[in-house]
Amino acid sequence: MHVLAWPGATALAAGLARALGCEWSELAVHRFPDGESGVRITADVDGRHVVLACSLDQPEGKTLPLLFAADAARELGARSVGLCAPYLAYMRQDARFNPGEAITSRSYARLLSGALDYLVTVDPHLHRWKSLDEIYRMPTRVVAAAPAIAEWVRDNVAAPLLVGPDGESEQWVAAVAGLCGAPWMVLAKTRHGDEDVSVRLAPGALVAGRTPVLLDDIIATGHTLAAAAAALRTAGFAEPVCIGVHALFALRALERLQTAGMARIVTCDTVQHPSNAITLTARLAVAIQELIDEHTQERPGRPGPP
Numbered sequence: 001m002h003v004l005a006w007p008g009a010t011a012l013a014a015g016l017a018r019a020l021g022c023e024w025s026e027l028a029v030h031r032f033p034d035g036e037s038g039v040r041i042t043a044d045v046d047g048r049h050v051v052l053a054c055s056l057d058q059p060e061g062k063t064l065p066l067l068f069a070a071d072a073a074r075e076l077g078a079r080s081v082g083l084c085a086p087y088l089a090y091m092r093q094d095a096r097f098n099p100g101e102a103i104t105s106r107s108y109a110r111l112l113s114g115a116l117d118y119l120v121t122v123d124p125h126l127h128r129w130k131s132l133d134e135i136y137r138m139p140t141r142v143v144a145a146a147p148a149i150a151e152w153v154r155d156n157v158a159a160p161l162l163v164g165p166d167g168e169s170e171q172w173v174a175a176v177a178g179l180c181g182a183p184w185m186v187l188a189k190t191r192h193g194d195e196d197v198s199v200r201l202a203p204g205a206l207v208a209g210r211t212p213v214l215l216d217d218i219i220a221t222g223h224t225l226a227a228a229a230a231a232l233r234t235a236g237f238a239e240p241v242c243i244g245v246h247a248l249f250a251l252r253a254l255e256r257l258q259t260a261g262m263a264r265i266v267t268c269d270t271v272q273h274p275s276n277a278i279t280l281t282a283r284l285a286v287a288i289q290e291l292i293d294e295h296t297q298e299r300p301g302r303p304g305p306p
């Protein structure tokens with residue numbers, strides 16, 4: 001096995017390699033002045049199971065070089081080439097919301113499925129798609145962040161009340177609350193634009209003596225959680241603790257959340273960010289090992305591709 005890291009994804013790659021008991025190296029990516037990219041694998045991958053380690057935040061600059069790297073690894077004799085992408089991009093565009101729009105979740109799935117043997121990720125934004133198998137044509141494994149988040153909440157928050165900012169977050173909020181044995185509720189969000197959301201609480205919702213823990217899968221601009229925090233404060237709740245699975249933090253999201261008055265802001269380590277406090281690397285490694293074992297059982301003597 002060999003873990004091949006996207007440039008800079010060293011914490012993820014080193015953690016995976018440690019858990020899998022293998023070596024890792026960094027993929028060299030060169031941007032040419034005309035905007036094309038070149039990739040180079042410096043490790044010997046002949047006969048190895050190659051695991052590409054790359055979270056897919058900012059996916060435009062990463063996707064093509066990753067596909068080139070997968071191709072190169074096969075040409076260099078890799079036995080299998082899988083992708084460990086703790087954050088999986090493009091899952092939110094899961095319908096044609098306006099006439100003529102691309103359903104990018106499905107297009108992106110086709111693109112990756114054509115180049116890789118398997119995919120491991122954390123809590124993809126499954127809303128209208130109920131499972132990755134509906135759009136991905138390769139084996140996939142989803143690592144749930146809920147157990148690790150619940151552990152963090154139990155260790156750090158006394159008397160928590162789990163709060164989701166919208167209906168889509170119910171799946172994560174209910175799971176974490178169940179594991180913590182804590183109450184939970186979800187708010188009602190209306191999105192008017194990329195940076196324009198409003199969030200409402202049900203009238204009379206107040207759970208005395210509890211610390212609200214706002215939980216969402218993705219923090220992008222932070223407007224959703226900032227609006228949810230404002231709604232909670234207006235209703236008389238204490239300052240909420242804010243937890244996100246995927247720390248995309250676009251457009252000054254961190255300042256926005258800090259200004260909204262969060263008691264604490266923490267995220268899982270699916271996207272590198274100073275707020276990372278909950279690690280999922282060991283769980284990702286278990287999923288990778290299972291997929292490689294399955295791949296090896298299915299194709300025991302599979303020679304390298306031509």
Ligand code: R5P
Pocket residue numbers: 092125166168169194197216217218219220221222223224225
């Ligand atoms: C969408 O439904 C997701 O679960 C998040 O709520 C959303 O991506 C958050 O976006 P933002 O931080 O830009 O409000």
